[in-house]
Every structure is written in C-alpha cells, then in structure tokens.
Amino acid sequence: MPTKPEPTNAAGVVSPPLAEREVLMDVRDLEVHYALQGSSLGRMFGGGGEVVKAVDGVSFQLHKGEVLGLVGESGSGKTTLGRALLGLVRPTGGSIRYRDHDLGELSERRLRPLRRKLQMVFQDPSAALNPSMDIETAVGHPLRIHKLADGKAERRARVVEALEAVGLAPVERFLSKYPSDLSGGQKQRAVMARAVILDPELLVADEPISMLDMSVRAKILELMLELKSRLDLTYVYITHDLATAKFFCDRVAIMYLGRVVEIGPTEEIFAAPKHPYTKALLRAIPEPDPSSTVPRDLPRGEIPDAAAPPLGCSFHPRCPAAFDRCGWENRDLRTLLEEHWLGLDEETYAAERDTVGNLEELALPGHRAVLKPGRGRAPEDVAALLDRVRTADPDEPLWRGVRSVEVEGDGVVVDFHDGEDPRLRRADGVDVACHLY
Numbered sequence: 001m002p003t004k005p006e007p008t009n010a011a012g013v014v015s016p017p018l019a020e021r022e023v024l025m026d027v028r029d030l031e032v033h034y035a036l037q038g039s040s041l042g043r044m045f046g047g048g049g050e051v052v053k054a055v056d057g058v059s060f061q062l063h064k065g066e067v068l069g070l071v072g073e074s075g076s077g078k079t080t081l082g083r084a085l086l087g088l089v090r091p092t093g094g095s096i097r098y099r100d101h102d103l104g105e106l107s108e109r110r111l112r113p114l115r116r117k118l119q120m121v122f123q124d125p126s127a128a129l130n131p132s133m134d135i136e137t138a139v140g141h142p143l144r145i146h147k148l149a150d151g152k153a154e155r156r157a158r159v160v161e162a163l164e165a166v167g168l169a170p171v172e173r174f175l176s177k178y179p180s181d182l183s184g185g186q187k188q189r190a191v192m193a194r195a196v197i198l199d200p201e202l203l204v205a206d207e208p209i210s211m212l213d214m215s216v217r218a219k220i221l222e223l224m225l226e227l228k229s230r231l232d233l234t235y236v237y238i239t240h241d242l243a244t245a246k247f248f249c250d251r252v253a254i255m256y257l258g259r260v261v262e263i264g265p266t267e268e269i270f271a272a273p274k275h276p277y278t279k280a281l282l283r284a285i286p287e288p289d290p291s292s293t294v295p296r297d298l299p300r301g302e303i304p305d306a307a308a309p310p311l312g313c314s315f316h317p318r319c320p321a322a323f324d325r326c327g328w329e330n331r332d333l334r335t336l337l338e339e340h341w342l343g344l345d346e347e348t349y350a351a352e353r354d355t356v357g358n359l360e361e362l363a364l365p366g367h368r369a370v371l372k373p374g375r376g377r378a379p380e381d382v383a384a385l386l387d388r389v390r391t392a393d394p395d396e397p398l399w400r401g402v403r404s405v406e407v408e409g410d411g412v413v414v415d416f417h418d419g420e421d422p423r424l425r426r427a428d429g430v431d432v433a434c435h436l437y
C-alpha cells in the first residue's frame, strides 16, 4: 500500500486534529432491530418472531473530513449501520443527527433532498450500473432525479467534470461507452463519479475495492483520498480487511454482533489493540512475507446467531481471555461437551455420550444448567464426566465462569457466575467494551 498523504482540505491546508473538527453526524444509542416472523424459537416461547439486533446501541460522532472505518466479520452489522447513516434503513431506537436533522424522525419526503448529500458506493460496480445505460446517462442520472441540471448541456458539463475528477479521461471516449466496455476499476470510477456529481458531504463506501483486481485496488483508494481532499468529503469505509483500513482510515470502529467493541484512532488500534476480538482480527491479517510465523488464526468458533446472541459479552464464547463476569451460560457448556467429544475415539465417545441425557435442555440462554444422566446412569457419573472434561483442558476459559458443580436430586447442576454486558469505556486513547478494561 502507498503511504497515506497528510490530510488536507480543498484549499490544500493541513486539517486540524479530529476532535477540533465540526461534527457532521452524531449517532446515539442507535438500534436497528429486525423482527423475524414465525421462527421456531419464537413459537417455542409462544410469542411473535425472533429479533435480529443488526445494530444494537451504537454511539459515535463522525467529524467532517475524517475517514471512519467499520471493520468486522460478516454479519457484524456494518452494512446496516452504513445504510442507517444514509437514511436508507430506519432506526428502531436511538438517533442519528446529521447537521440539524434527526434522520430517524424525518418523513421520506423530507429525507429525499438530504440524500444527495449522503451517498453510498457499493461493493460490486457491475451491479451498481445499469447495463443498458451509457456512462453519460448513468453518471448524469442523479442530476435528473434530483432535478439539478438545467438542460442537456449543463448536465453534460457536470458529467464531464465528474468523469475528469475520477480520472476517466479522455472523457469523450467514455461518455458513450456502456458498463460492459469498462474494466472493473473503470466501472468503480464511474460509480464514484455518479456519487460525487451530487456534491455530497458523506460517502459510505461498502467494501468498494473487494471485488476489484488486486492491481487496481490501491489506485481506487488513492482516488478516494484525492476526491476527499478536493471535494471536502467525509467517508465511512466498510470492510473486512484491516490491512486497507490501516492505510485508509483516520479512526476505526471494530464491530461485533451489532455492537462497536472498540473505536479509536487507527494508529492506536493497530499499535496497541485492546479488545481480544480486535487482537484476534489483527493476528488474522495475512502476512506479506510467506515465511512469517505470526499466527493467522481467527477467534475459535463461528460468529454466533444474531437472533440469539450470547449472554453478557457477546464475544465471550470465542474469547481466550474471558473470565467469570463475561456471561458464561448453558449453551457454552453444550458447545464445550460437543467439542470435547469431537476429539474422542468412537468407543469413548459412545460411552460418554450415553452418560448424559438430553442436551437439548442446554440450548436456551441461562446461567444454571441442569444435566440429567442418560438411561441407566447416575448423576455422579455425569459429575465425574464433567470432572474428566475439565481435567483434559483445565485452561478452557469456560471453567472460570463456573461457580459450582453439584449433584442435586436426579441431576447435576452447573451454576455459572452472573454475566455483565460490557459498555464502551475509555482506555488509553481508545474506547473499548471489555471487562478487562
């Protein structure tokens, strides 16, 4: 990646530090929850459907001229948050203030004129451009929609200006071309031209380079930085890829299951990541040097189901540093037993599996697991099995969350410490949501 230039404004003057710049957007306790109708879990509780908390209690300020990265695995809520910032998705809670407007409160009619100031660049430039529109029509289309150009000549002049700004030159060659005549990088430039032709203030770029050839990725990011200083833009850059975020962003917000778990200046986050999830993501950045021995593992396990997130800290089931307060629960014990059984030979597995009865009872959230013995087995056998599992891997973080294991009546009760949901707190120049800080 090339070196990032010093941030300058349209006049080429070095920009003041972030904290001193004007606040463009103020996001407070933002929630975007989707109700899923008719799910099996919902029916089990006899109520409506499940709720997916795509964005859940997110707060931050976006300063004019900054590049804020939203980084996280698939399903962490980056796109939903980005779309909410543009008024494309309605919040179900909290607020998004853009200048004097609360985007969540505005009617569709009053949102429309603001939308030209808030633009999105999508991942796939081929899907973003209508294959039957030539580039002049496509790039000029927003001017028609917002009735912003006086006649064809003015529209053409603005299209020419936008194409020049994104480096599609000589412009005359591109005006009559169709998307299929352009390379991936050229298409993304045309998409950028269509976004900037409306003179926006904020661009939300959702993985803008991930579908492009490696060879043009850096060039598109450089173009975006150039446009930013020339046109006084502010960016929200959505990506899975921390390597480009490091180059491109002033600040980075790390998202996990709808929450921001760490946010701060890019240098701080990369030099001294705090949240165990951020640490794991950074370790997973591919090393350019193939002989490097830096571990590249992502956190163990998969990102959990957003419709039934873990109790306490959502990251606790995958966290190597989790301890008693992090929210250990019945479902974690079930996962642990299943993982333990994966490592056994068939005979030992069969014997151990028969020791415990129905594991389905551990499927629901809760801090008190009751394990019943299988047919012909006693509760003491279950307790002995749990003891063996613990001895086999005493460092497994789940055990830090267990308050007691007791034989009670005809079963074994595993009692977990109550968990707490960590909120963002200031720690050494960043904000982090983790009980370690």
Ligand SMILES: Nc1ncnc2c1ncn2[C@@H]1O[C@H](COP(=O)(O)OP(=O)(O)OP(=O)(O)O)[C@@H](O)[C@H]1O
Binding pocket: 034, 052, 053, 054, 072, 073, 074, 075, 076, 077, 078, 079, 080, 081, 306
């Ligand atoms: N319209 C919708 N209805 C129901 N659930 C949704 C909807 N849109 C998103 N979700 C859910 O919200 C969560 C967050 O999705 P989102 O696309 O914002 O994540 P993301 O981090 O952008 O993922 P990706 O990197 O894969 O695009 C996911 O669990 C997703 O399935």
